[in-house]
Amino acid sequence: MHNTLTPTIQEEFEKAFGTQFVTSLSVREHHARDESAYDKTLPDAVIFARSVDDVVKAVKLCHTHSIPVVAFGAGTSIEGHILPIHGGITLDLSEMNKVLSVDDQDFTVTVEPGVLRHQLNDEIRHTGLYFPIDPGANASIGGMVSTRASGTTAVKYGTMRENVLSLKVVTASGELIRTSSRAAKSSAGYDLTRLFIGSEGTLGIVVEVTLKVYPVPEEIIAAVCAFPSLEDAVNCTVMIRQSGTNIGRVEFLDANAIKAVNQYSHLGLKELPTLFFEFHGSSTGIQEQISLIKELAQECGGADFEWANKTEERSRLWTARHNAYFASLQLRPNSRSITTDVCVPISALARCVRETAEDLKAIQFPWTMLGHVGDGNFHVLMMIDPNNDEERAQAEALNHRLVQRAIAMDGTCTGEHGIGIHKMEFLKEELGLPVVDMMRRVKHALDPKNILNPGKIFSWE
């Protein structure tokens, strides 16, 4: 049903985009892979969009000629989302990177999709506001919308689902629409904003995002605490959640992950299961939280809190946490990571982590376990030799067992990474064919030619 980029069609694109239309191998290779363990898949060409008009123009041409079009932001996805598996055009949005407006009365910002989250916070720092959602990678806002990203702060601020107010989207036919007003809430028809969030570029191309932002907390204190066992650390998290405390961050790293970050970031942390905490609020509010968390940690055998009050100490800790992915890869040179991403109800978390640790004993190659345990979400990174099919098969089998374990606990196969091409089978196992078919019918209705990131989330038929 798709066309290939014939010379005549290519000519049309060249005429329309001039030097923004690129077919050089190096550029196509740069858009051929994300942070998954997949081999490179090259697009036929890359268009560097600089404006909404560029996106409209590109999608209209793709629509006319039934050419696949894949939106590309920072390339930090991990399930093969941006691989152009049906060829066609990769639409690079990284040059659409302007913060368009900041409203410090309504606590909203409006940005282009290529804006990176670090850049956003740098550019609005002078307003005393910030955007807390933090998936670890310095992802693009458009990409974070498309995968329904979350990360370390979701436990307090929610995910992209809760923090996107409104979107401008270019539809499959190249029409520019806006999904909602800037009101804090609305009951005006179907929630198209939420429909596009997490749709992985399969329903439209996000060209403008209005986000909620928050006043920088009066005070922020970080802490690290080691626990005798993996289960003790997880149980402490569960108790914190169940206390109803409004903690800013609570992250889990197993002993392997601590070893990796110690090496990579030159930290001297005890190589034990560890929780990273962050407290946001007024100083009295924080003191209340801290005394409670200390109590709960002690009950779970946690000892020697290491505190970080100064910004630089804090950012040293959290940078280390954020580099856990690269640190893990360093445990084995030239490896690629197969990364799991289940999320389970908090009451099932300890059992899910314990059974997964048991399961991991079979694995011969390096692995680390870490996660946003406050949400019931954790990851296993398995550092495979990408050329070793047996290792890949072993890692995929463990991933599959973990997903089945999570689903049996009424959890999900992906807390924040998305489906991409890697988890299409898992999606069926989690929700069942009738539900996937309902998604498919929505896709058919909104992209009848199947040009928008085809072959992702579910099959066309």
Place this chain on the structure above:
Amino acid sequence: MHNTLTPTIQEEFEKAFGTQFVTSLSVREHHARDESAYDKTLPDAVIFARSVDDVVKAVKLCHTHSIPVVAFGAGTSIEGHILPIHGGITLDLSEMNKVLSVDDQDFTVTVEPGVLRHQLNDEIRHTGLYFPIDPGANASIGGMVSTRASGTTAVKYGTMRENVLSLKVVTASGELIRTSSRAAKSSAGYDLTRLFIGSEGTLGIVVEVTLKVYPVPEEIIAAVCAFPSLEDAVNCTVMIRQSGTNIGRVEFLDANAIKAVNQYSHLGLKELPTLFFEFHGSSTGIQEQISLIKELAQECGGADFEWANKTEERSRLWTARHNAYFASLQLRPNSRSITTDVCVPISALARCVRETAEDLKAIQFPWTMLGHVGDGNFHVLMMIDPNNDEERAQAEALNHRLVQRAIAMDGTCTGEHGIGIHKMEFLKEELGLPVVDMMRRVKHALDPKNILNPGKIFSWE
């Protein structure tokens, strides 16, 4: 495209449902109107569903024969949502009113759609948990899902959008699906949960709802404060929001509304523009909030805070607030209310309220103004003589002007009531035809025979 309930089709329903299938005039009349000012519209028959199987059976029969089917909960909607304007079956879900499970570790409850929100909180009180979403009326949870309800506590806890974890839905073809797992977050495909929330029974019939619940706050304190002018009260709210304080409730009532609740609930409040506050949290946290709010209120000329610390004092105040709708109707015997529902960005709220008050000077019949100003959401209740076309026209014209004012301020035509049949034109004005057409394509894809609450939100073609 729809069939009428011919004798042979009716026989099939009678065979399938026995005494649960009712065609008596009194029962049909009881399902012919909501709390809007519309005249009665009778369904051809009412089915009292007692189980998911009943709903599946009813929808399958309606699907086979192309008979419209309208879900009915408590009948508290206010834009004509549940009027069977194309005839057919009204499916009364009020007997599906069981709280199915309470999970006091994960802070979730799973309920049938006919459960009323007061009933839910009564039944889970012993767990120390509660469901805070409070639209005022004692609505059914299924209805609150379908209108994306919110109300007085949305300023702290969000709306139904943020508080529904998962749904079981019977689709247009009578298939039972579940939209998601019970995990706190997920990136597993399209957000069907959010697609059904606010879809007003046009995409499926909600038969089970899993909700977030919250620990009852350590302490709750309510307060009432009068202001010299309407604008002073609104400005105070805006300053509270912009301070980032996490207040539990902040409600506005104008002098007319205070007069009405004084009469109806025998309160002695000063007949001035007034804010109702509620503070939730630890006692130290609350004290921090109170001192800040006092400061801000004084800056805006607010005086004589009246405090309510005891449960009965609090509930007396909030019952009065919740009866504002009935209290307003009492201002004019035998009147019906035409109720507006705009929501604007908080920075535009003061101007929107001021210009609306100006506009109301033209109105000869009783009106009140009140709202959830912490979200930028407020209502005008206009008590018309339902048989006086001129009054109705005047009220509708004011409503239209108010909606246009809100849209010009990048707000919405409905913050929480929904579109129903009353606001279909406003929806087009707010979002534009291409967006409404996108919703229509989703409807066509998921309900190709247009049997589910037809003629609501947007027209079929």
